[in-house]
Amino acid sequence: MEDDSGVDLKAKPSGHWSLTDAMWWMMLAIAMSSAAIPESHAATSSPSANVLVTQAELPALVKQAILDDPEIITEAEQKLREKQMAEMRKASEAALRKYKAALIKSDAPSIGSQDADVTMVEFFDYHCGYCKQFYTSIVKLDKTDKKLRIVFREFPILAPDSITAAHTALAVNRIAPDKYFAFYGALMKTAGERFTDKMLMKTAEEVGVNTAKLTAALKDDAISKSIDDELKKDRTMAQAIGIRGTPGIIIGDHLFPGAMSYDTLTKVIADIRDGNDAQAEKDEASGSPVVPSRE
Numbered sequence: 001m002e003d004d005s006g007v008d009l010k011a012k013p014s015g016h017w018s019l020t021d022a023m024w025w026m027m028l029a030i031a032m033s034s035a036a037i038p039e040s041h042a043a044t045s046s047p048s049a050n051v052l053v054t055q056a057e058l059p060a061l062v063k064q065a066i067l068d069d070p071e072i073i074t075e076a077e078q079k080l081r082e083k084q085m086a087e088m089r090k091a092s093e094a095a096l097r098k099y100k101a102a103l104i105k106s107d108a109p110s111i112g113s114q115d116a117d118v119t120m121v122e123f124f125d126y127h128c129g130y131c132k133q134f135y136t137s138i139v140k141l142d143k144t145d146k147k148l149r150i151v152f153r154e155f156p157i158l159a160p161d162s163i164t165a166a167h168t169a170l171a172v173n174r175i176a177p178d179k180y181f182a183f184y185g186a187l188m189k190t191a192g193e194r195f196t197d198k199m200l201m202k203t204a205e206e207v208g209v210n211t212a213k214l215t216a217a218l219k220d221d222a223i224s225k226s227i228d229d230e231l232k233k234d235r236t237m238a239q240a241i242g243i244r245g246t247p248g249i250i251i252g253d254h255l256f257p258g259a260m261s262y263d264t265l266t267k268v269i270a271d272i273r274d275g276n277d278a279q280a281e282k283d284e285a286s287g288s289p290v291v292p293s294r295e
Helices: 019-033 058-068 071-103 129-144 160-175 177-188 197-206 211-219 221-241 262-273 277-286
Strands: 016-018 052-054 110-112 118-124 148-154 248-251 254-256
Touching: 058 071, 071 221, 118 129, 118 262, 129 148, 129 177, 129 262, 148 160, 148 177, 148 221, 160 177, 160 197, 160 211, 160 221, 177 197, 197 211, 211 221, 221 248, 248 262, 254 262
Parallel strands: 118 148
Antiparallel strands: 016 052, 110 148, 118 248, 248 254
16 A cells, blocks of 8 residues: 555565654654654754664654654644545545435425426434524525525434424425425424424424324324335435534535535535536535534
8 A cells, every 4th residue: 555655554664764764654653643742851862864773763763853843743633634534525425426316316305496407405403503594594595596406304313302303394295295394494493492292293283284194194104114214314325425413515516514604505506507616615614513413
């Protein structure tokens, strides 16, 4: 195995290394382990770069090199973070390609045109404060962008009653898909309220859902199983893509881990429509914090 410098990382070190080689292996070890270094030690002068050292001498040289230049640790940690982020991004992109069709399938809860030129997918939890903030941007987008489709993926991770709410919402989508967004919006407007069966049924009635049909759907074993299966599939997709909290937003082929303002959303969508994926990727860092899973 080689890194981008061409150095064989699996090669067994020889008995003697130059100090330059030793420093390389030391930096590699730090980058892989992010080792903590004691704060204060007596300093001695460093050997010249062309001195040969043995493996037994290496620990002292590593220690001295770090004392002489403590920023080595910060640089190594930064390199490790960059490497991990690159690996995560690569895995996320592969998962997005794998699950793209399933993410935007036609029978998923959604608003907007089925013939949209851009599709946005939101993974959310009804208890998520950032999701509630993001809801206002979704409402505005739905009114202003008629070429956008927004798909909703229930991702109940924050509390047990989040699962109850998600299950009821998907049942609403089964019997009255045209009422799903109104039900979703009503739950997003709540503040700290527990999602009991009574509360959810009352909310469904308020948005025009036939509660007799909803009750029957919730008691139907086949429908309940299909909803459970859908929630499991959504969780599997979210984990594979790299969504660890809410909201998780996918626009086109890009993952945005966090809520975004309306202005940022419109900019990202415009970039994707223009084929400017490079700029859209830069905007991926502009999201708000996510609410992490409690698992």
